Amino acid sequence: MERKWWKEAVVYQIYPRSFKDSNGDGIGDLNGIREKLQYLKLLGIDVIWLSPIYQSPNDDNGYDISDYKMIMDEFGTMKDFNDLLKEAHEIGIRIIMDLVVNHTSDEHPWFLESRKSRENPYRDYYIWREGKGVGVPPNNWGACFGGSAWKLDENTGMYYLHLFSPKQPDLNWENETVRREVFEMMDWWCRKGIDGFRMDVISMISKNQAFPDGEVKEGLYGDFSPYAVHGPMVHTYLKEMNEKVLSKYDLMTVGETAGVTVEEARKYAGAQEHELNMVFHFEHVEGDGELLKWTDKKPDLLRLKKILSRWQEELGEEAWNSLYWDNHDQPRAVSRFGDDSSRYRAVSAKMLATCLHMMRGTPYIYQGEELGMTNFPFTELTQFKDIESLNAYGELTGKGLVSHEKMMSYLRCKSRDHARTPMQWDDGPSAGFTVSVPWISVNPNYTEINAKKELADKNSVFHYYRKLIELRKKYEIIVYGSYQLIMKEDARVFAYIRSLQSERLLVLCNFSDEEAAVSIPEEFLREDVKCLIDNYDNPSSQRRGRLLPYEAAAYYLGKEKN
Template sequence: MNKTWWKEAVVYQIYPRSFQDSNGDGIGDLNGIRQRLDYLKLLGIDVIWLSPICKSPNDDNGYDISDYQDIMSEFGTMEDFDHLLQEAHERGIRILLDLVVNHTSDEHPWFLESRRSRENPYRDYYIWREGKEDGSCPNNWGSCFSGSAWEYDSETKMYYLHLFSKKQPDLNWENPRVRDEVFDMMDWWCRKGIDGFRMDVISMISKDPALPDGEVSNGLYGDFTPYSVHGPKVHDYLKEMNRRVLSKYDLMTVGETAGVTIEEAKRYAGEGEEELNMVFHFEHVDSSGEFGKWTDQKTELRILKGILSKWQTELENSAWNSLYWDNHDQPRAVSRFGDDREEYRELSAKMLATCLHMMKGTPYIYQGEELSMTNYPFEDMIQFKDIESINAYKELVGDGHVTHERMMDYLRFKSRDNARTPMQWDDKEQAGFTNGTPWLSVNPNYREINAARQIDDPESVFSYYKKLIALRKKHDVIVYGTYQLILPEDSHIFAFIRTLEKEQVLVLCNFTDQEVKADIPEAFNKETTECFIQNYKDRESLDKGILRPYEALALYWKEQ
C-alpha cells in the first residue's frame, strides 16, 4: 500500500461549542481554539477535525447548515477562521472540516425558495412528494431523531423528506444543479487552504427514487436504510465529487457511513476506487438493546474484538481503517469501554488508548479523551440539550415503553450529551472553559480531571497519549504492519501482533478489573524484546504470566 501523510497522521476532533470560550458567552468559538493550539501541538496531533462551524440555527448543534460559506455567529467570523487556519498551519497542524451535504437547514435560502411554490426553480433541490390518498405521509419511514421522516407543508400541500430533524430537509442529489452547488462550495473551501473533509452521513445522499415503505420491526415507523443507505447512485456521486474537486488537492477525506459492510467500505475507500481515503464504520459502537441504541449494557469483549479484528484483516491491502472509540455522537470511551471508577479510570483509559493506537489505521482522538474525561452524571431531563436524547425520552417514556428511571440509565450511558460537556482545562470555575455560564453543564469531576493537572505529570493520561503518538511517528510497524489477532476466544484479554518485515509488536490489553493469565508467544520472551509502552510502572506481574486489572503493554521484537 502507498505511504501517505493521512495514514501516518493522528486526528484530534474538536466540538467547537464545547472546546474553549474566548468571549464569555458560554459557547466555545474559533478564537478559543486558537488559544489552545499550543496544547494540541504539545500533545503531538497532526490534524484537527472541526465539527460544523458554518452558519446554522442550531437545531442539531450545527449539523443543520443555513449558509455553507459563512461562519456560525456564535463561533466568530470568517476572518477568525482564516487566522485559525493560518496559525494551525504555522504549527504543522492541518484542518479537516465537517461536510454536511445530505441535508441543509430549513432556513437555508435554497429551502426557503423551495417551499415557496411547486414551480419554484429550487423546488427540486429537495425531496418533495404528494401524500397518500388518505392524506398520510408518502411512506412509513421513521426519522433518526424519532417520529416520521416526512413533514407536511401546508403552503404547497406536499411533504418533504427529512431523515433527521424536521428542520433538516434532505437534499435531492439526483438534481445535477444540487451537485454543482455542493462541488463549487467544496472547491471554495479547498482554495481557502483547508486540508480535507469529514463527510457527515455521506452514505445516505442517494435514495431509491421509488421511496418504498420500510419494514416495521419496532414501533410505528418503517426502516429507511435499505432504500437510503448506500443507495443506487452513491458511488457515482462520490466518484464525480472526487473527479471534480477532491483529486485536485492533497486532501484527507473520511466518510461517515453508518451500516457499511466490508465490501461497501472497499468501494468507498478502496485503493484505486477514486472516492474517499477512509470511512467510519459503526459496528463496534452500535451495541443495541430492545429499543435500538438505548441500552446500559457493555459489549462483550469477544464480540468487540471480533468486530475490530474483522475490519483490520479484511481491509488489509484493500482499504484503510479509521480508528476511534468515541466522538461527538458517542458517550465517553472510558465510561463505555473502560472503567470510570476512580481506582481504574486512568489505567483503563491508557489501556483503551494502547489498544486503539497500536492497530492499523488512522487514530482519532475526541477532545478530552486524552484526559480520560467521563460521562456526565445526569439526574434530570432538563439537563439535556441533545435533540436525539430528548425525542427518545418523549417517545419511549411518553408512550409507556420504559420507565423514567430506566431511560435515565440509558441516557447516562449512551446520550450524545455525554461527549458534549465542556472541555476540562483546569480546576477553576467552569473548568477554565468560560468566564460565563456554559451552554451545557461542566462535569462536576473537573477538579480532579483537567488538562492543567496532567500536562506536566509524566504518569498522566495526557502524557501517555503523547508517548503513543510519538511511537507512531517513529515506527512504521505501528502504521503499516499487518495485524493478527491472538487469543480470539479469551473473554478478558484483547491481544494482537503487528508485523512489518522483520519487526513485530505484541499488544496485550486486559479489559477487566481482574488479574488474568496471559500466554505470551515465545518470540516475545527473549532478552531482545523491548517494551514500547505500558500503563503500569513495572512489568513484574507479566514476568509471572499475569496481567493486572486493565493492564496494557506493547512489546517490540526484531529478528536479528
C-alpha cells in the same frame, strides 16, 4: 501499501461549542481553539477535525446549515477562521472540515425558495412527494431523531423528506444542479487551504426513487436504511465528487457511513475506487442494546474483538481503517469500555488508548479523551440538551416500551450530551472553559480531571497519549504492519500481533478489573524483546504471563529505531 500522510497522521476532533470560550458568552469559539493550538502541538496531533462551524440555527448543534460560506456568529468570523487555519499550518497542524451535504437547514435560502411553490426553480433541490392520502405521508419511514421522516408543507400541500430533524430537509442529489452547487462550495473551501473533509452521513445521499415502505421493527415507523443508505447512486456521486473536487487537492477524506459492511467500505475507500480515503463504521459502537442504541450494559469484549479484528483483517491492503472509541455522537470511552471509577479511570483510559493506537489505521482522539474525561452524572431529564436523547425519551417512554427509570439509565450510558460537556482545562470556575455560565453543564469531576493537572503529572493520561503518538511516528510497524488477533476466545484480554517484514509487535490489553492470564507467543520471550509502553509504573515484562487489572503493554521485536 502506498504511504500517505493521512495514514500516518493522528486526528483530534474538536466540538467547537464545548472546547474553549474566548469571549465570555458561555459558548466555545474559533479564537478559543486558537488559544489552545500549542496544547494540541504538545500532545503531538497532526490534524484537527472541526465539527460544523458554518452558519446554522442550531437545531442539531450546527449539523443544520443555513449558509455553507459563513461562520456561525457564536463561533466568530471568517477572519477568525482564516487566522486559525494560518496559525495551525504554521505549527504543522492541518485542519479538516465537517461536510454536511445530505441535508441543509430549513432556513437555508435554497429551501426557503423551494417551499414557496411547486414551480419554484429551487423546488427540485429537495425531495418533495405527494402524500398517500389526507394526512398520510408518502411512505412509512421514520426519522433518525424520531417521528415520521416526512413533513407536510401546508403552503404547497406536499411532503418533504427529512431523515433527521424536520428542520434538516434532505437535498435531492438526483438534481445535477445540486451536485454542482455542492462541489463548487467544497472547492471554495479547498482553495482557502483546508486539508480535507469529514463527510457527515455521506452514505445517505442517494435514495431509491420508488421510496417504498420500510420494515416496521419497533413502534410505528418503517426502516428507511435499505432504500436510503448506500443507495443506488452513492458511489457514482462520490466518484463525480472525487473527479470534480477531491482529486485536485492533497486532501484527507473520511466518510461517515452508518450501516457499512467491510465489502461496502472497500467501494467507498478502496485505493482503486477514487472516492474517499477511509470511512467511519459503527459496528463496534452501535447495535449492542436492547433497543439498538439504547442500553445500560457494558459492551461484550468477545463481540468487540470480533468486529474490530474483522475490519483490521478484511480491509487488508485494499482500503484504510479509521480508528476511534468516541466522538461527538458517542458517550465517553472510559465510561463505556473502561472503568470510570477513581481507582481505575486513568489506567483503563490508557489501556483503551493502547489498544486503539497500536492497530492499523488512522487514530482519532475526541477532545478530552486524552485527559480520560468521563460521562456526566445526569440525574434529571431537564439536564439534557441533545435532540436525539430528548426525542428518544419521549418516543420510547410515550409508547410504553421503556420506563422513565430505565430510559434515564440508558441516557446516563449513551446520550450524546456526554461528549458535549465543556472541555476541562483547569480546576477554576467552569473548568476554565468560560468566565460565564457554560451553554451546557461542566462535569463536576473537573476539579480532579483537568488539563492543568494532567500536564503537571508525567504519569497522566495526557502524557501517555503523547508517548503513544511519539511511538507511532517512530515505528513504521504501528502504521503499516499487518494484524493478527490472538487469544480469540478470551473474554477479558484483547491481544494481537502486528507484523512488518522481520519486525513484530505484541499488544496485550486487559479489559477487566481482575488480573488475567495471557499466553505470550514464544518469539516474544526472547531477551531482545523491548517493552515500548506499559500503563503501570512497573512494566509487565517483569510479570510475564499475567496482566494487572486494565493493564496494557506493547512489546517490540526488531531492529531498534534511533
